[in-house]
Amino acid sequence: MSRRTPALIAAAALLPLALTACSTSSDGDAATGDKASAPSEGFPYTVKNCGVTTTYKAPPKRVVTMNQHVTEIMLELGLKKSLVGTAYLDDQVLPKYAKDYASVPVLAKEYPSYEQVLAANPDFVYGGYASAFTAGDGRGREAFKKAGIETRLNTESCTKGDQPMDTLYEEIREVGRTFGISDRAEAWIKQAKADNATTAKKLADLKPVSVFVYDSGDKTAFTAGGEGIGNELIERAGGTNVFADLDKPFGDASWENVVDRKPEVIVIYDYGATTVEQKKKRLLDDPALADVPAIKNKRFAVMPLSDAVLGVRVPAAVDKLAAQLHPEAVKAATTP
Numbered sequence: 001m002s003r004r005t006p007a008l009i010a011a012a013a014l015l016p017l018a019l020t021a022c023s024t025s026s027d028g029d030a031a032t033g034d035k036a037s038a039p040s041e042g043f044p045y046t047v048k049n050c051g052v053t054t055t056y057k058a059p060p061k062r063v064v065t066m067n068q069h070v071t072e073i074m075l076e077l078g079l080k081k082s083l084v085g086t087a088y089l090d091d092q093v094l095p096k097y098a099k100d101y102a103s104v105p106v107l108a109k110e111y112p113s114y115e116q117v118l119a120a121n122p123d124f125v126y127g128g129y130a131s132a133f134t135a136g137d138g139r140g141r142e143a144f145k146k147a148g149i150e151t152r153l154n155t156e157s158c159t160k161g162d163q164p165m166d167t168l169y170e171e172i173r174e175v176g177r178t179f180g181i182s183d184r185a186e187a188w189i190k191q192a193k194a195d196n197a198t199t200a201k202k203l204a205d206l207k208p209v210s211v212f213v214y215d216s217g218d219k220t221a222f223t224a225g226g227e228g229i230g231n232e233l234i235e236r237a238g239g240t241n242v243f244a245d246l247d248k249p250f251g252d253a254s255w256e257n258v259v260d261r262k263p264e265v266i267v268i269y270d271y272g273a274t275t276v277e278q279k280k281k282r283l284l285d286d287p288a289l290a291d292v293p294a295i296k297n298k299r300f301a302v303m304p305l306s307d308a309v310l311g312v313r314v315p316a317a318v319d320k321l322a323a324q325l326h327p328e329a330v331k332a333a334t335t336p
Contacts, residue, residue, distance in 0.1 A: 042182070043057055043058055045177055047174055052141055059179045060122075060179065062124070063083050063122060064085040064124070065087070066125065066127045066128060067128025069306055076312040077172075077175065078181070080104070085104065085106075085107040087107045087108045090271045090305040107119075111134075113138065114139050117149075124149065124150050125151045126151070126154075127152070128154045129157055130158070154310050155170070165196070165229070167229070168311075171310060173186070188312070195315040195316065203237075203238045203330075208240045209264045209265050210263045210265070211242065211264070211301075212241075212242050212243070212267070212292075214266055214269070214279060216269075216272075216274065223251065223252070224308065225243055225246030225249055226241065227247055227249050229309060230249065231244055233314060236318045237324075242258075242263045255288055255289065258289065258292065264293050264299060266283065268301070280300060301325060
């Protein structure tokens with residue numbers, strides 16, 4: 001998929017909250033109510049995001065989201081009424097967001113043109129991947145700024161060398177601050193930390209299994225590298241990413257290296273037109289992979305792509321992947 005190609009990268013689910021104030025309600029967006037459009041305390045607010053410094057005098061009111069994981073962040077934080085347009089799903093939105101998502105105009109199946117975005121009259125555009133703001137396609141952040149539209153890029157596309165789960169917490173914190181709803185953001189972060197701690201307790205003292213992520217690819221394998229949330233998700237689920245030395249969230253690996261690194265489990269990212277079964281068949285039918293332990297033992301795990309990027313699904317996704325990597329241990333830990 002074009003949004004995550006190596007060139008673009010180089011250039012550039014979740015358990016429901018216990019607090020009703022953080023839920024996305026179908027009853028007139030109860031979580032947001034009139035607060036989202038009312039003047040908020042704590043402004044002006046200045047934030048630096050992926051090299052762009054922005055000062056907000058008030059919360060944005062008309063938002064276009066590009067890429068599913070940032071759309072779900074907005075919906076999780078109760079900001080449905082702020083959305084005037086959205087674009088580019090990787091797969092289906094979570095059922096709890098379906099009704100709210102259906103109320104938001106879809107500007108394009110993939111990325112909308114600059115003109116399509118302008119037609120929605122936004123004051124804020126939130127992109128999930130660096131490709132959302134490809135200048136060559138006319139959607140550069142500078143172009144939006146000249147049109148009086150502020151922008152934000154999900155920080156997985158521009159952050160290196162840190163702990164991606166902390167980056168996720170900061171992403172939620174900064175979005176909450178931008179929209180004047182810090183209380184909701186902090187409640188989400190508190191719940192996410194609790195969920196991660198619960199999963200970690202289930203996996204205490206277990207030996208990690210080696211994991212190869214198969215996103216896509218034929219001549220080479222497009223896989224998860226060591227810089228993104230996908231890598232930390234594997235580690236927190238009781239695995240070791242065999243391509244953790246790839247210094248980007250996604251990148252290409254040779255099949256020879258897949259063979260040499262002998263993964264015990266293959267995690268397949270589920271999205272797009274190629275089905276999970278088709279991806280499994282490609283791997284199982286490749287004679288060059290016949291001696292890979294995961295292939296010999298037919299050990300596969302499956303994750304929707306939207307679970308494996310920097311968004312609100314991640315804590316629940318860690319627990320779901322742990323149940324696939326260590327089924328007996330997780331079952332024992334959750335059985336009364």
